[in-house]
Amino acid sequence: MWTTLSCFAAISLVAGVEALQVFSLPVTKVELPPDAVRRIHKRHVSSPLLNKYPYFVVDITLGTPPQRLQAQLDTGSSDLVVLTSGSDFCTSNPDVCSASGTYNANSSSTYQYYASDLSIAYLSGEVATGDYANDTLTIGSVALKNFHFGIMYNATVISSILGVGFDVNEFASFLNPPRIYRNLPLALVDAGVIPTAAFSVYLNNIQDQAAGGSVIFGGIDTEKYCGPLARVPIIANSFLGIREYTINMQSVSATRNGEPVVFSAGAASLGPALLDTGASIMILPDALAGQIFDFVNVTVGPFDILGKTPCSNMNEDITFNFEFDTITINVDINQLVGIPDENNMCFFGIVAGSTFGDPEIVLLGDTFLSSAYTVFDVENKNIYLAQAKLNAVKENIVQINAGVNGVPQLNGGCDGNPATTTTTRSTTQSTTTTARSTTRSTTRTTTRTVTRTTTKNTSRTTARSTTSRRSTIKSPPKSTTTKKISTTKKTATSKKPITTAAPKCNRDNCYNALAREKAEGVKFCSKLKKGIKCSTPSRVAAACSKKPMLSSACSCLPTSLGYYG
Incomplete structure (x- = not known):
């Protein structure tokens, strides 16, 4: 079922005042029918996960006339790839695909074929092959002509995917020769919709189907989080450099009825953690996951992926505390407890890494990200985290500007003491880039409050009328030739990443x-x-x-x- 789009882009303020360059989209929770299988994460799943948690989609259209699709918002991948009605999943689940939409190239007058070398192979066994093409992508009021994307003609993948990761992690970057193109965050910069490649994600309460989330390209919403936004640098892989939204996680602990609980396996540095909106659950190292399972009485059957815990735990005063370099995010147990079975046992949103072939992996999916307000500063290779304010209804959009310190350092609008804990570890910005800024205006019909920050750290608040997956293109080794699909050229200066992941083999x-x-x-x-x-x-x-x-x-x-x- 389609949701009403309530998005805005490059919003006008009062007459004669410069427009705010942000682009906001609602994020909707979707639950698959019980018999439809749900992927967890492209490169980490060794077996399917039955849908026990919602996943998060945005509404888009492709082509002329526009064809409507729901695409999963995915910070763990970098490409827009869309399903067709003839794919393996859609032929087996026609009702699901009819509701979420599919793409037909023959029905679009603006479709342009590019190549037939789309090939996606996941360790889960899920595969997709098809074409790369260009067509008009429309999201809300923004139309991006000749947008590059993949068409999955043969696929066991269950949904169209809107990847917003780094461009160097696009599927085509692994071809020979590799190709890199301007994916959505960069294309919005090129079109002048936003001044810098950065966006914020607010998933909201997993337990409330009606609680809507949002993704804001080029901006943040200070009413959706508590306390300060803490900067955490994205860390480099010692083998391939910076390719994904991976940050260092220090520890995991818990509190029960206000009393601290220490997990010995979670007390030391846990290393790189991938922030992935395309994953329903969290994956933690075996030893830590085992201690958490003991703590909340999780049992895992011999042939099960997800464990189960007594549904009564949902009402317990239990919080899990995830400590990063500069902030701790608290996750209430009710964000982890899923659908009950016939014995009043509920699925639990943490899985041990060995289930997916890596006993040391740390992947933070939606059962973590629902409790975090997350800013992905693609341009400067930083993540900003704050405690999410669940079920927030107010809105105060602030623009993210180009430059090293472009993310506004504003406290969130929570009442009382913020749930966020800050620490004093020092961090260093890894990359400095400059993006061009272009002003666009639109006329709208309802009133919204927006705060615009300036480079002098001053702000002004204006009542106005409105309706309703890195900017640096990283080259492959010199022995290969990279073909850049986009004709728009963008320059950037890079500094050496300051943090390197702990070496592991997997x-x-x-x-x-x-x-x-x-x-x-x-x-x-x-x-x-x-x-x-x-x-x-x-x-x-x-x-x-x-x-x-x-x-x-x-x-x-x-x-x-x-x-x-």
């Missing part, structure tokens, strides 16, 4: 090594061996032997390799 690194080895031949391995000690590469190959096709790539890798999720 199957994803082997997978990416295989892709790079295929693109570069022996040059890749020889270069890696020159720069990194590789005393016992056979141990790495053995660690990845469960995926035989990857063993050749693993054999050239060092025994310890940076995590890449």
Whole structure:
């Protein structure tokens, strides 16, 4: 069922006053029928997850005349890929696809074929093949002509996906030769809709189907969070650099009835954590997940992915505390307890990493992100976190400006003491870039309050009328040629990332090594061996032997390799 779009872009203030350059979209919760399978995350799932939690979509249209689709908002991928009615999933679930919409290239007069090399293979076994194409993408009142996207003609993937990750993590970046194009956050900058590649996400209360969320490109909403926005730098993968929204997580603890609970497995640094709106649940290291399961009486069946906890836990005074470099986000247990079964046992929104092939993985999906207000500063490679204010109805939109300190440092509009805890660890910004700014105006019909910040840290509030997945293109190694699909050129200056993930070996690194080895031949391995000690590469190959096709790539890798999720 389609929701009414209540979005605005480049909003006019009063006459003669510069327009605010932000673009806001409602985010809607969607629940699949019980028999439809739900993916967790593209590169981490080894088996399907039955839909026990909602996922979050935005409404878009593609083509001329416009074809309406619901696309899952996904910070864990970087491409817009859309389903067709003939895909494997849609032929098996026609009612689901009819409700969410599919794309038909033959029905669009503005469709332009690009290439037939879309190929997506997930470790879960989910696959998609099809074409790359250009067409007019319309989101709310913004139309982006010749937008580049993928069409999944053959796919077991269950929904269209709007990826808003870094452009260097696009599927085409792993082709030979690799291609990189301007995905949605960058295309909005190029079109002058927003001044910088940055956006904020507010998912809202998972337990309330009617509680709407939002994604604001180029802005934040100070009424949706408590306390300050704390900057946490995105950390680099020691193998592939910065490719995803991964930050360092220090610890996980809990409180019960106000009393602290310490998990010994969560007391030390847990390393890189991926922030992924495309994942319904959290995935935590085995040892930590096991201690949490004991704490709230979670049982996991021998053939189950999700564990179950007594539904009465939803009403307990239990909070889980996720500590990062500069802030702690608190997650109430009611955001983790899902649909009950016939025995009044409820599914629990944390899964152990070994279920998905990596006992040390940290992936923070929707059961975490519903409690966090998250700003993704793509331009400067930073994440900003604050405690989300659930069920908020007020709105105060503030623009994110271009530059190193473009994200406004404004406290959220919570009553009483904020639930956020700040700490004093020092962080350093990793990259500085400059984006161009273009003013656009539209005429609207209802009143909204907007605060605009200036570079002098002053602000003004004006009543106005309104209706109703990095800007730096990172090149691959010099031995390859990168084809940039977009003709719009953008320059940026980079600084060396200041934080590096703790080295680990896992199957994803082997997978990416295989892709790079295929693109570069022996040059890749020889270069890696020159720069990194590789005393016992056979141990790495053995660690990845469960995926035989990857063993050749693993054999050239060092025994310890940076995590890449």
